Amino acid sequence: MKYAFYLGCLIPARELSYEVSVRKVLPELGIELVDMKGANCCAPFSIQSVDYASWMALAARNLCLAEEMELNIMTLCNDCYESLLMMNTLLKRNPGLRDKVNEILSEIGKEYKGKTDVKNLVDVLYEDVGVSKLKSAIKEPIQGLKVGTQPGCHLTKPKRIHYEVLRSFNELDALVQATGVESVPYERKEMCCGGPLRDINDDLARQVSRQKLMALKDAEVQAVVTVCPFCFLQLDLGQLEVKRHFNEEYNLPVIHFIELLRLSMGMKLDDWEVKAHRVPITGILKERL
């Protein structure tokens, strides 16, 4: 399978280990990624808060680029995923909206035709690779580690957009468990990490993260596994902020799902990648790093 690879803003700027891991792991699983040259920001919630028409046109421009490549899109970040998936769904369903967006796009010589689909890394791993093929690629399963999986809001919500793609968290948990770890249930699993309020209302963002961390601690997990780079940032760096403000110690290492997969496939993390985690992961993955 071949995808137009939509990297987004946050990952290539601040979470390089995520990008490196994807580029290493996916080709091993038979997924070819083609970079989208000239792609713009997906138009995340911050931009959608400012102007609807701009969201529509900016998201549609990215969709047009994938159409020109004659490929479906694979995103990593939940925010990119929701923005592109939602707009693609709206435009496919609503010819009136499509006319409006094409009027704006005519300014840059593009036309949205509705010929591409938007997938997320999790969809690609679950549907195209599949759990059984994934398991056979896992040479060094990580055993004896109890984790809480943080799916992030926009992998599954709202359901009317996602029902055809990812039905529940079970698919994600099946992938996480394939690496050998045990993904345990915890309260408020579907709850937001608090990230979307970062830089808008930092105090509230911290309070939401704290609720999440408390629930994870209650379930006695040893680590948190994230898919979305914003969840990662909010629970890893954010955990230190929670610690400072509430004087509470959680010591919950946060790891990108793709890093876990990479380790379980027998590929090491470099020293700089290990150090990119603000809450150290060396304790839980000592002999694997």
Next chain:
Amino acid sequence: MAEVANTPRGRGILLCIQCGRCSSGCPVARLTSEHNPRRLMEMIILGFKREVLPTQLPWYCLSCFTCLDRCPQGGDVGEVTFAIRNLAVREGNMPAGVAAQAKSLYETTRVINPVRSAMDKRESLGLGKITTDGLEDVQKILKRTRMDKIIQSK
């Protein structure tokens, strides 16, 4: 209310029956009494525009979309919040974090950019350069939608 209902994301407000399921599931409403999605809908329905648009009220929502799945009417409270924000922004009510991201988008095509050390790291790892190849298109789009004026007004 008509002003909100007449926007693509604001239509859902016409379906609101004030049942409060949105508020009961809202992770922010659980933490602060300042935010109450049902009450926000009520204020818009009753026409309390001045009490909403210039205030902090549109900016508590996480957009986690829990309320979208809970609303028995398909009223899309979290979606309506975007329509309210679009109107608030036009009255100059835009948080600094949002304004900064919008400015960055207009100048670089992306809302977050790597710092110098990250760019060097990318180069040493042989990862592709972060380019602004789509900049001309992005600026044309934002001029066309007049979002450039909003960005410049901040």
